[in-house]
Amino acid sequence: MxxxxxxxxxxxxxxxxxxxxxxxxxxxxxxxxRTALPSHDGLPxxxxxxxxxxxxxxKAAIGEVLSSFRPTHVLHLAAYSSVGFSWQHPVESFTxxxxxFLNLLDQVRSLELDCRVLSVGSxxxxxxxxxxxxxxxxxxxxxxxxPYAVARVAQELLSNVYVRGFGLDLIMTxxxxxxxxxxxxxxxxxxxxxxxxxxxxSGQGRLTTxxxxxxxxxxxxxxxxxxxxxxxxxxxxxxxxxxxxxxxVSIDSxxxxxxxxxxxxxxxxxxxxxxxxxxxxxxxxSYEKLERELGWRPQIDLDxxxxxxxxxxxxxxxxEAR
Amino acid sequence: MxxxxxxxxxxxxxxxxxxxxxxxxxxxxxxxxRTALPSHDGLPxxxxxxxxxxxxxxKAAIGEVLSSFRPTHVLHLAAYSSVGFSWQHPVESFTxxxxxFLNLLDQVRSLELDCRVLSVGSxxxxxxxxxxxxxxxxxxxxxxxxPYAVARVAQELLSNVYVRGFGLDLIMTxxxxxxxxxxxxxxxxxxxxxxxxxxxxSGQGRLTTxxxxxxxxxxxxxxxxxxxxxxxxxxxxxxxxxxxxxxxVSIDSxxxxxxxxxxxxxxxxxxxxxxxxxxxxxxxxSYEKLERELGWRPQIDLDxxxxxxxxxxxxxxxxEAR
Numbered sequence: 302m303x304x305x306x307x308x309x310x311x312x313x314x315x316x317x318x319x320x321x322x323x324x325x326x327x328x329x330x331x332x333x334x335r336t337a338l339p340s341h342d343g344l345p346x347x348x349x350x351x352x353x354x355x356x357x358x359x360k361a362a363i364g365e366v367l368s369s370f371r372p373t374h375v376l377h378l379a380a381y382s383s384v385g386f387s388w389q390h391p392v393e394s395f396t397x398x399x400x401x402f403l404n405l406l407d408q409v410r411s412l413e414l415d416c417r418v419l420s421v422g423s424x425x426x427x428x429x430x431x432x433x434x435x436x437x438x439x440x441x442x443x444x445x446x447x448p449y450a451v452a453r454v455a456q457e458l459l460s461n462v463y464v465r466g467f468g469l470d471l472i473m474t475x476x477x478x479x480x481x482x483x484x485x486x487x488x489x490x491x492x493x494x495x496x497x498x499x500x501x502x503s504g505q506g507r508l509t510t511x512x513x514x515x516x517x518x519x520x521x522x523x524x525x526x527x528x529x530x531x532x533x534x535x536x537x538x539x540x541x542x543x544x545x546x547x548x549x550v551s552i553d554s555x556x557x558x559x560x561x562x563x564x565x566x567x568x569x570x571x572x573x574x575x576x577x578x579x580x581x582x583x584x585x586x587s588y589e590k591l592e593r594e595l596g597w598r599p600q601i602d603l604d605x606x607x608x609x610x611x612x613x614x615x616x617x618x619x620x621e622a623r
Numbered sequence: 624m625x626x627x628x629x630x631x632x633x634x635x636x637x638x639x640x641x642x643x644x645x646x647x648x649x650x651x652x653x654x655x656x657r658t659a660l661p662s663h664d665g666l667p668x669x670x671x672x673x674x675x676x677x678x679x680x681x682k683a684a685i686g687e688v689l690s691s692f693r694p695t696h697v698l699h700l701a702a703y704s705s706v707g708f709s710w711q712h713p714v715e716s717f718t719x720x721x722x723x724f725l726n727l728l729d730q731v732r733s734l735e736l737d738c739r740v741l742s743v744g745s746x747x748x749x750x751x752x753x754x755x756x757x758x759x760x761x762x763x764x765x766x767x768x769x770p771y772a773v774a775r776v777a778q779e780l781l782s783n784v785y786v787r788g789f790g791l792d793l794i795m796t797x798x799x800x801x802x803x804x805x806x807x808x809x810x811x812x813x814x815x816x817x818x819x820x821x822x823x824x825s826g827q828g829r830l831t832t833x834x835x836x837x838x839x840x841x842x843x844x845x846x847x848x849x850x851x852x853x854x855x856x857x858x859x860x861x862x863x864x865x866x867x868x869x870x871x872v873s874i875d876s877x878x879x880x881x882x883x884x885x886x887x888x889x890x891x892x893x894x895x896x897x898x899x900x901x902x903x904x905x906x907x908x909s910y911e912k913l914e915r916e917l918g919w920r921p922q923i924d925l926d927x928x929x930x931x932x933x934x935x936x937x938x939x940x941x942x943e944a945r
Binding site for chain 1 (some may be wrong): 714776821
């Protein structure tokens with residue numbers, strides 16, 4: 302396989318590479334990001350990896366990478382995936398989600414590459430839903446209520462056009478909230494983890510959060526990248542798949558689990574600035590389709606994910622303190 | 624009223640200005656287009672009009688116009704409205720539909736203008752529909768199957784976010800196929816009219832068309848601009864309205880009506896290159912909502928529209944021949 306991974310420097314890219322390392326696959330991988338990172342160490346010989354700096358708003362630059370590397374598979378991770386950021390910078394969020402994706406697809410089309418593209422979308426596309434629709438299946442109506450969610454729906458609609466109108470080999474996901482080590486602290490779980498770990502170290506402070514009652518479907522990034530690999534290699538072209546844990550957990554519950562693991566009892570405080578203009582109260586997905594078609598189901602328990610995340614932050618803050 | 628009209632140099636802009644001329648309204652109008660046209664003559668004193676060249680892909684340039692003119696109303700006509708073009712140039716079509724609109728909305732938001740925006744969308748958003756769904760009402764599901772249609776759906780979804788999330792005063796249309804004098808010949812009715820008129824003059828030739836069995840809801844542009852004026856002044860913020868004739872007419876029927884009006888019997892020929900990759904067979908809209916809320920209904924009969932269009936092409940081709 303020759304796999305192009307866009308947005309490689311983001312949260313998911315390195316986890317995908319680590320997943321390839323444990324699969325029985327011979328893979329040449331090019332990771333592109335706006336700025337290339339230091340090389341990824343410790344890969345086995347069957348995974349050959351290099352990086353390249355590409356701004357995907359520049360369609361010609363994408364074309365150059367595609368035509369020189371000629372991937373057999375593209376994992377499109379590049380995104381501005383923060384809902385909060387999209388409320389503050391709607392234009393920048395939209396262009397760095399939808400337009401970059403359209404540039405990619407249109408280059409795959411015009412270069413006539415024989416290549417499968419996995420388009421990663423978001424559970425945010427579903428928007429607020431009535432409780433009787435839970436867990437969300439892929440045939441549920443889309444109701445995007447943030448600029449980010451609209452960008453993801455537009456990406457999916459464009460994907461459909463490129464499949465049906467131009468015959469591209471393309472698979473779409475609606476991925477629910479991933480969690481794991483190395484996720485940036487703009488997202489809720491790493492933000493909580495970092496705060497808890499530093500407060501435990503200092504023995505003081507109170508925890509600042511947004512709305513703690515919202516319920517999300519948190520799925521471990523290691524389960525996510527396994528799903529992406531299955532979809533890239535065995536998914537059905539033109540189809541949309543939820544990638545989720547199938548279970549809903551409130552932010553309050555995440556906090557309680559972290560406090561239990563760390564043995565802390567830290568005071569909580571809600572920051573109104575972190576409560577978004579229009580928030581979806583409960584999001585839970587169904588992975589029934591992915592399990593039925595590809596036998597995928599999540600394997601990692603929430604407490605195991607949180608332990609991994611807290612450990613990673615402890616190590617990172619210890620390193621920083623040195 | 625201070626009305627900013629985007630995409631003024633397109634088909635609808637001048638017709639809107641002519642509609643203002645016959646209304647009891649004091650209007651200052653700025654028309655923006657990528658390239659400013661010669662001035663519009665013959666306006667009454669109560670309509671003061673000027674033009675300005677603005678590339679709406681340049682967000683700052685839109686901001687300058689908005690902050691200096693401070694419109695009370697924006698009629699957003701700017702679009703690359705050809706479905707065929709969108710199949711040939713998907714990226715250019717998308718950016719010149721969705722991104723220009725997002726730039727406009729985001730400037731209205733950040734400048735905190737007290738201003739109503741009319742976002743003109745398209746019947747193409749509905750996509751292919753089962754016959755029992757006809758005529759299409761605004762609550763019908765959207766199923767965009769061309770790059771153009773996706774761009775229009777994205778525009779509408781962004782509109783919803785700016786209404787609900789940012790509190791903008793915004794009304795949306797889904798406008799069906801407009802027809803009238805001065806429409807560019809890339810569109811089917813003017814293309815037919817021009818061909819018929821020139822063939823009648825020369826006494827030879829055969830007519831080249833795409834798929835003649837498709838059925839469309841053709842609405843006279845003079846009815847359309849009247850609807851836009853009613854919506855700008857009296858529509859309900861956040862709502863979506865079909866602007867249509869409520870009747871379906873096949874291309875074959877348009878051709879037969881033109882042949883009857885001109886007294887010709889010209890041979891027909893289908894050009895496969897004009898048949899689009901994924902075509903909607905039948906599109907008919909319902910204007911029940913617009914009639915119920917604002918008392919609007921179409922007033923111009925199809926044969927009257929076609930007569931107007933044929934007359935305009937006869938005059939134009941005569942002028943060109945001089």
